[in-house]
Amino acid sequence: MLIGNATLPDGTTADVRVDGEAIDAVGDLGGEADVDATGKLLMPGAIDVHVHFRQPGFSHKETWATGSRSAAAGGVTTVVDQPNTDPPTVSGDAFDEKAALAADSLVDWGINGGVTESWDPDSLFDRSLFALGEVFLADSTGDMGIEADLFDDAVDLAAANDVPVTVHAEDAGLFDEDALANAGDGVGREADVDAWSAYRTPEAEAAAVERACEVAADSGTNLHIAHTSTPEGIDAAAEAGATCEVTPHHLFLSRLDSDELGTYGRMNPPLRSAERREAVFERVADGTVDVVATDHAPHTVAEKEATIRDAPSGVPGVETMVPLLLAEAARDDGAFGVERVRDLVASNPADIFGLDAKGQVAAGYDADLALYDLDDTREVRGEALHSNCGWTPFEGWRGIFPEWTTVRGTVVWDGDGFGEHAGQNVRH
Numbered sequence: 001m002l003i004g005n006a007t008l009p010d011g012t013t014a015d016v017r018v019d020g021e022a023i024d025a026v027g028d029l030g031g032e033a034d035v036d037a038t039g040k041l042l043m044p045g046a047i048d049v050h051v052h053f054r055q056p057g058f059s060h061k062e063t064w065a066t067g068s069r070s071a072a073a074g075g076v077t078t079v080v081d082q083p084n085t086d087p088p089t090v091s092g093d094a095f096d097e098k099a100a101l102a103a104d105s106l107v108d109w110g111i112n113g114g115v116t117e118s119w120d121p122d123s124l125f126d127r128s129l130f131a132l133g134e135v136f137l138a139d140s141t142g143d144m145g146i147e148a149d150l151f152d153d154a155v156d157l158a159a160a161n162d163v164p165v166t167v168h169a170e171d172a173g174l175f176d177e178d179a180l181a182n183a184g185d186g187v188g189r190e191a192d193v194d195a196w197s198a199y200r201t202p203e204a205e206a207a208a209v210e211r212a213c214e215v216a217a218d219s220g221t222n223l224h225i226a227h228t229s230t231p232e233g234i235d236a237a238a239e240a241g242a243t244c245e246v247t248p249h250h251l252f253l254s255r256l257d258s259d260e261l262g263t264y265g266r267m268n269p270p271l272r273s274a275e276r277r278e279a280v281f282e283r284v285a286d287g288t289v290d291v292v293a294t295d296h297a298p299h300t301v302a303e304k305e306a307t308i309r310d311a312p313s314g315v316p317g318v319e320t321m322v323p324l325l326l327a328e329a330a331r332d333d334g335a336f337g338v339e340r341v342r343d344l345v346a347s348n349p350a351d352i353f354g355l356d357a358k359g360q361v362a363a364g365y366d367a368d369l370a371l372y373d374l375d376d377t378r379e380v381r382g383e384a385l386h387s388n389c390g391w392t393p394f395e396g397w398r399g400i401f402p403e404w405t406t407v408r409g410t411v412v413w414d415g416d417g418f419g420e421h422a423g424q425n426v427r428h
Helices: 064-073 092-104 121-125 148-160 177-181 193-201 202-219 231-240 248-252 255-265 274-286 323-331 338-352
Strands: 002-007 013-019 022-027 041-044 045-052 076-081 110-113 132-136 165-168 222-224 245-248 369-372 404-407 410-413
Touching: 002 132, 041 121, 041 338, 045 064, 045 323, 045 338, 064 076, 064 092, 064 255, 064 404, 092 110, 092 121, 121 148, 132 148, 148 165, 148 202, 148 245, 165 202, 177 193, 193 255, 202 222, 202 231, 222 231, 231 245, 231 274, 245 274, 248 274, 248 323, 255 404
Parallel strands: 045 076, 076 110, 132 165, 165 222, 222 245
Antiparallel strands: 002 013, 013 022, 041 369, 369 404, 404 410
């Protein structure tokens, strides 16, 4: 396939030739193009290092098939699934079970191994793990929060096996129990989700980030902080030399959106104040934050229609991440440009996690590509997205969605439907 006259993220214009699964050449290549990309943006496929595709155990929420279709339709060509499934991915057998299900994935994938009191590290590290994590320092979906001593041991084992560690950093000892006691009994969009934000305090995140960084420094482990939601947490990670990610919901939403979202806006860590959201946004724009990842955590509408105490935490996001970021980059007064989007969702994740063949539009790299028209925005509608859950916290926002997406040279999304493709474990 020859893609002609494409605009690359750095603003240059070039032809891109794909040969088999890889990019063969980039430049002024001549010849008749199979795809005329004049005036269009050609991006490397995004790498979402934080998704919950829910299989095994919760296929009514999402499956590898539905989640990967949603990814492809949003320009994401690689995903990394987290361990809090049923069974949790805390042993070699559990890894094998999940890997067999991942054969249904349209996009490439990695699987993180988890840590619980009953985990089997020997068999787990014998598998082709993407990373150890999301290691939960406080309970979230799946009740996988662990004690400090076990965390210390897990980080040491990860270092010994040369496996990076991803951490869900919240210190439950700093949660404000009184905040939930004062919450009402409203359901769904009538629930007081702001009480959840008050309950899981910003101080709980900052303290846990500092603690995780201290432990990782002692063992020399490569540490990545998941879904940092506060400027204090981001700064603590940066000062310690750890990498961190921010989600689109923490980037674009705040406690000011609580009344509109209700329990559909309950997630861990929670929405923060408008002032903290703005400070997080600044750190994403200025380069302090390394990665934007979605923490794609779908639940059904029926499950979200509960009180703030009973509703599950999490929102979908794998299909809307890149479209929302590109819409910001395309604005005349956007806080960052297309190159920064490329770094946040493709180049940096590839560099941090050692995916040497991904994250760039360059010769020799996997032909993971997505083509966008920056003048073509459309409204985000949950019913039009491809996740199993059928809703989005960004209903009515505007995004720039890909015209087509390829994974290792195969078109997996053409704007109307999906191709046939077998995603592969990126650690193989």
